[in-house]
Amino acid sequence: MTVSLNHRITGSGQPLILLHGLFGSLENLGGIAQRLQDQFQIHALDQRNHGRSPHTDSMDYPSMAADVLAYMDQQGLDKASLLGHSMGGKVAMQVALQAPSRVDRLIVADIAPVTYQPRHDAIMEGLSALDPERIGSRQEADRALAEYVELPAIRHFLLKNLQRASGSDGFRWRLNLPVIQACYNNLAAAPVSDGCFEGPVLFLKGELSAYIQEKHRPEVARLFPNATLRIVSGTDHWLHAEKPDTVAALCRQFLNG
Structure with missing residues (x-):
């Protein structure tokens, strides 16, 4: 579909x-x-x-x-x-x-x-570890993600997927992270x-x-x-x-x- x-x-x-x-x-x-x-x-x-x-x-x-x-x-x-x-x-x-x-x-x-062999394990782990609803700012999210992703430019790119949740002080992912994670082998495939x-x-x-x-x-x-x-x-x-x-x-x- x-x-x-x-x-x-x-x-x-x-x-x-x-x-x-x-x-x-x-x-x-x-x-x-x-x-x-x-x-x-x-x-x-x-x-x-x-x-x-x-x-x-x-x-x-x-x-x-x-x-x-x-x-x-x-x-x-x-x-x-x-x-x-x-x-x-x-x-x-x-x-x-x-x-x-x-x-x-x-x-x-x-x-x-x-x-390709999996090459996004650290990114997946870092994004999954972040609870966007409990994040107060992008700076806080960046500090948390830095434990998994070393390069600031990559973190900046990834955190573009955070957006403010309506009616909340927290954030939400624009990405459908659970499905991307579940289908990762399909995306690594030819x-x-x-x-x-x-x-x-x-x-x-x-x-x-x-x-x-x-x-x-x-x-x-x-x-x-x-x-x-x-x-x-x-x-x-x-x-x-x-x-x-x-x-x-x-x-x-x-x-x-």
């Missing part, structure tokens, strides 16, 4: 759908949207159980891709280009594999079409497909990130035979936030053929 995704549309031109990563929201790719909206109609989406989109009892790539295709139907988009980061990259790949005729060009930021997507694909890798590795090349070639790889120097997994001008320029160049 598909859900109606929260979205933000900016700019004009050929449609480009932006898909954020795990624990994120449509705001995460805002810097890229701002830099491309002069030439493209940007459709930034909150994925299910994230941001302001509905909460559901399940999460897997076929159902999340179906959400995106349903959104395209609602907006009258027969075809669009897709840009996805991390989990959003897997959703974008799934859309292209599931409905190749609906995808013009595909950009995948720092993720490969493979199954996209599902019997075929391939033969359209043009650009993989962007953060130079310092280990998410895309040489050993992934055969699976990328099998599923996306018309794929190219560009490395963004001096960046890690958050390449779009670390070097937005460079990433946006690479995206523009690729989208313009």
Whole structure:
């Protein structure tokens, strides 16, 4: 069953759908949207159980891709280009594999079409340990989360999911944390497909990130035979936030053929 995704549309031109990563929201790719909206109609989406989109009892790539295709139907988009980061990259790949005729060009930021070992255990533990209703301020939440997540930038990113609970002094999670936790293995898994997507694909890798590795090349070639790889120097997994001008320029160049 598909859900109606929260979205933000900016700019004009050929449609480009932006898909954020795990624990994120449509705001995460805002810097890229701002830099491309002069030439493209940007459709930034909150994925299910994230941001302001509905909460559901399940999460897997076929159902999340179906959400995106349903959104395209609602907006009258027969075809669009897709840009996805991390989990959003897997959703974008799934859309292209599931409905190749609906995808013009595909950009995948720092993720490969493979199954990954769990790498968010500390984050899951930290978020689960926080009781948002008992938190008095974001500073208090940050101190509590620091016991589990060392990097301030990652804590800042995660705590964007805290919002004031109406009629209360406490907070609430925008994330559907229990379902994300229960479905984590689905999110670590590879996209599902019997075929391939033969359209043009650009993989962007953060130079310092280990998410895309040489050993992934055969699976990328099998599923996306018309794929190219560009490395963004001096960046890690958050390449779009670390070097937005460079990433946006690479995206523009690729989208313009």
